[in-house]
Amino acid sequence: NAGVTQTPKFQVLKTGQSMTLQCAQDMNHEYMSWYRQDPGMGLRLIHYSVGAGITDQGEVPNGYNVSRSTTEDFPLRLLSAAPSQTSVYFCASSYWGQGSEKLFFGSGTQLSVL
Amino acid sequence: DQQVKQNSPSLSVQEGRISILNCDYTNSMFDYFLWYKKYPAEGPTFLISISSIKDKNEDGRFTVFLNKSAKHLSLHIVPSQPGDSAVYFCAASVRSGGYQKVTFGTGTKLQVIP
Numbered sequence: 001n002a003g004v005t006q007t008p009k010f011q012v013l014k015t016g017q018s019m020t021l022q023c024a025q026d027m028n029h030e031y032m033s034w035y036r037q038d039p040g041m042g043l044r045l046i047h048y049s050v051g052a053g054i055t056d057q058g059e060v061p062n063g064y065n066v067s068r069s070t071t072e073d074f075p076l077r078l079l080s081a082a083p084s085q086t087s088v089y090f091c092a093s094s095y096w097g098q099g100s101e102k103l104f105f106g107s108g109t110q111l112s113v114l
Numbered sequence: 115d116q117q118v119k120q121n122s123p124s125l126s127v128q129e130g131r132i133s134i135l136n137c138d139y140t141n142s143m144f145d146y147f148l149w150y151k152k153y154p155a156e157g158p159t160f161l162i163s164i165s166s167i168k169d170k171n172e173d174g175r176f177t178v179f180l181n182k183s184a185k186h187l188s189l190h191i192v193p194s195q196p197g198d199s200a201v202y203f204c205a206a207s208v209r210s211g212g213y214q215k216v217t218f219g220t221g222t223k224l225q226v227i228p
Contacts, residue, residue, distance in 0.1 A: 004157070031213045042118075043158070043203065043218040050213055090157050094213065101146040101207040101214035105157030 002026050006091050006106035013081040013113045021076040021109050023091030029104070030096035032074040036060065036087040037108075043090065049074055050096070081113045117141045118206050120219035129228050133191040137204030137219055140185065144206040146214060147180060149189045152201045152221070161202075162189070194226045 007022045025032065033048035045058030049068040063085060065077040074093075078085060088110050092103040119138045127133045139147075145166045150158035164171040164178045164187070171178050177190045191198055201221045207214035 035218075040123075040220055042120075042220040045216075050211065092157075096213060101148060101163060101216060102160045103150075103158075103216060105159065107155070107157045 004106035023074045025093040029093035032093045034076045035090045083113045086113045118219040124223045126225045127194045130193045133194045135189040137187050143208050146207045148205040150203040196226050199226045
């Protein structure tokens, strides 16, 4: 069971570079989301999607773009990386409706922006 | 505005004793409360949850208590084992459309000493 798969596991960028963090799930979950984890800040929601073609902003969306063309994939794009985006990024998915409070997380991407 | 607060960043407990992790919240509209466990270099994993209409939920060595009047929940681990050493995130969710919007606390790092 693959669950939620994130790539890459580690990435170093220079300020101003762009990149895409990949996330795929094989559980047919309608809901997918991206969180960032920073020391002392917990997990903060960046963007989320409730189905293919539907996305919305979370708590800290600035500097990030998302799209959802399929149920399985939910990539996170950094258009022009900044040092403030140095963080650990987690993708999560869940069922729609009953039980949707139970999130399934990927193993994370550690991103450093120099 | 931190709606879910974990005021203890760390906790050390002897193996075999009880571990008590605490969490406070401010939003009375939350309808589910959850605990997630996170090991280093891994994503968080769901541990246990409780509905807002209950005051206790038990699953093996793990029990979550909810005190709605005090807006406080706690996770009890009895007996504590070295494998329980991890970061524990408290979370709370509120229904938004067809999914649960989940807000996380900042985490408590538990160390169980053999």
